[in-house]
Amino acid sequence: MTDRIQPRTLKGFRDYLPRVMLAREHIIETARRVFRSFGFSPIDTPALEYLEILLGKGGLETDKQLYRFQDHGGRDVGLRFDLTVPLARFAAQHINELGTPFKRYHIATVWRGENTQAGRYREFMQCDFDTIGTQGAAADAETVLVAHELLRAIGFERFTIHVNNRLVLNGLLESLGLAEQATQVLRAIDKLAKIGADRVVEEMCETAGASADEARRVVEMVELTGTNDEVLTKLRPLVGSSQRGLEGLERLAELWSALHNAGVPEQRVKLDVSIARGLDYYTGTVLETLLDDKREIGSVCSGGRYDNLAELYTKQQLPGIGASLGLDRLIAAMEELGLLPTAQTPSQVFIPYFDAAHLGNYFQLAAVLRTAGLAAEIYPESTKLGKQLQYAARKGIRVAVIAGQREFDSGECQVKNLSTGDSTTVSLAENAAELISEAQRILASTS
RNA sequence: GUGGCUAUAGCUCAGUCGGCUAGAGCGCCAGAUUGUGGCUCUGGAGGUCAAGGGUUCGAGCCCCUUUAGCCACCCCA
Known part of the structure; x- marks a missing residue:
């Protein structure tokens, strides 16, 4: 040694x-x-x-x-x-x-x-x-x-x-x-x-x-x-x-x-x-x-x-x-004075990683979000969803976009407000316009 | 630069008069709970007691040096 x-x-x-x-x-x-x-x-x-x-x-x-x-x-x-x-x-x-x-x-x-x-x-x-x-x-x-x-x-x-x-x-x-x-x-x-x-x-x-x-x-x-x-x-x-x-x-x-x-x-x-x-x-x-x-x-x-x-x-x-x-x-x-923000990451939207087959979809989803001006982060490995969400919440990320097999099958995804735990289902159609506006709505609400 | 106080786990700290294998809370990791975090329970990892030297049968505790932090002075072009 x-x-x-x-x-x-x-x-x-x-x-x-x-x-x-x-x-x-x-x-x-x-x-x-x-x-x-x-x-x-x-x-x-x-x-x-x-x-x-x-x-x-x-x-x-x-x-x-x-x-x-x-x-x-x-x-x-x-x-x-x-x-x-x-x-x-x-x-x-x-x-x-x-x-x-x-x-x-x-x-x-x-x-x-x-x-x-x-x-x-x-x-x-x-x-x-x-x-x-x-x-x-x-x-x-x-x-x-x-x-x-x-x-x-x-x-x-x-x-x-x-x-x-x-x-x-x-x-x-x-x-x-x-x-x-x-x-x-x-x-x-x-x-x-x-x-x-x-x-x-x-x-x-x-x-x-x-x-x-x-x-x-x-x-x-x-x-x-x-x-x-x-x-x-x-x-x-x-x-x-x-x-x-x-x-x-x-x-x-x-x-x-x-x-x-x-x-x-x-x-x-x-x-x-x-x-x-x-x-x-x-x-x-x-x-x-x-x-x-x-x-x-x-x-x-x-x-x-x-x-x-x-x-x-x-x-x-x-x-x-x-x-x-x-x-x-x-x-x-x-x-x-307690005025420092608690966020530990610039990420605004979190995308959990379900399985390797959809990695391409996640990259595309993240790219669409980024084009809309939202900082998006994909978890780097497929592990328990709970663990991934905990990571996101701890870093101070406020929105999660949850999309696994079920969502891709129906052309939808869940948008989850990590501060409140509420989640809504939105369509992925039209360049995920619905997703983007829902994410922006959550980010605009008081933290 | 001068003087004072301080340094024990990731964080906040306890550790009696110098005496066995250094503790707590929080945090972290794992499981309970294989697609939904924060609560609860169970288990676990993590320490050269800042570093180096000295005194002593024995040092986290006493002494010296160094490093770093805080406070006062100085100064803030």
Whole structure:
């Protein structure tokens, strides 16, 4: 007996079984459909890039999380850790050919060598969409609309898109003379929900060198509550002295009215001044989407506006706005909320196998069903009918088409609803039209 | 990367003070029931107690290392 190799996967890397994979693919297909319906075009880029491209100006953190090595030709390379840096490089290389504005979506795997935690893995998928080459406010509104439609199409009703504009925060920081330490201040603000106002004030004093009074004013502003209009009104005097802050308020007001006119329900979009997003490259609108029933899992769709996407790679200035759907987080949330479908197979119609003499008939039957758009599966061997039906039911197949000698003799077959156990007899004449409509009827009924 | 907790059957877990051949529920397979699943009954398979090393007459239990998972910090471009 030879020594077997222990089957195992690397830390932070996972296998996906059919049940989860079906859900993943369903969400990816939904996202794709939504992106395309807004006119975003698909692109892809290599998983492996030159190290210098990925490192960019990124600091120590990037360096620590990056999977890097030398390829067989001795080149320093790394695995992409997000889809934004590849987009920047891509835009610098191709934007003249593509022209602006350019709208793209990119659904792909990224890798980060960070420590794992629930919902945080070393290999995961991002679904990004961006509109680059425009400063227009319509793109901001559309980004929120896409996020809204994404969640809705995936099947969520209870979620809130928290929106803010960095100009508002920057305006206040400017008037307080804290503009230089914006990154540290914003990082502290990001933790507000987690650690509370007092400790955020503390952190701002320590890391950003703010005075206690300044820190308190910042916290006071980001903690404003009320309807969107009320918050806007309360903000006005707070940023009053700053031109930037006023511009931010202007754009937020504009955004509300656009979203309102687009028919987005008021309660789904909320002005939240505490939304800063840790990254220092966001310059305008920022958004984070929380599931009302699973807020603790964090944002499942977030992004924002930036002034200059590709400055590291080209002189051409490319402003834009985009966001990213957190596929793995979303699936983790759906799992916990019991929203993951239980099906373990894409099969919709099951055909038991009675005897080899009719195998040809089964293949023909399955082909007719497939032509009608139904995924049909034939059991691979002739065994007890009960066992075959049990297999089908366990996999979550909802319809069985039962046809043995008796049925073929009379030109009929049984259509069995595997959820209820009911079964009806239909004719196989006219390309099994009756069978198809009965199967479709059962599949259309609530599962 | 730092610190803490954890790892026993496919899943969820029990396993006393270190003591015989490691258990339960669920799931799985088979039969009861040769053309109709989910219920019931009967039987069965399945374990290097995460891996490796150490202490001991004796280790699932104690110690060390490794691997993996969870939590906090960090970070989330």
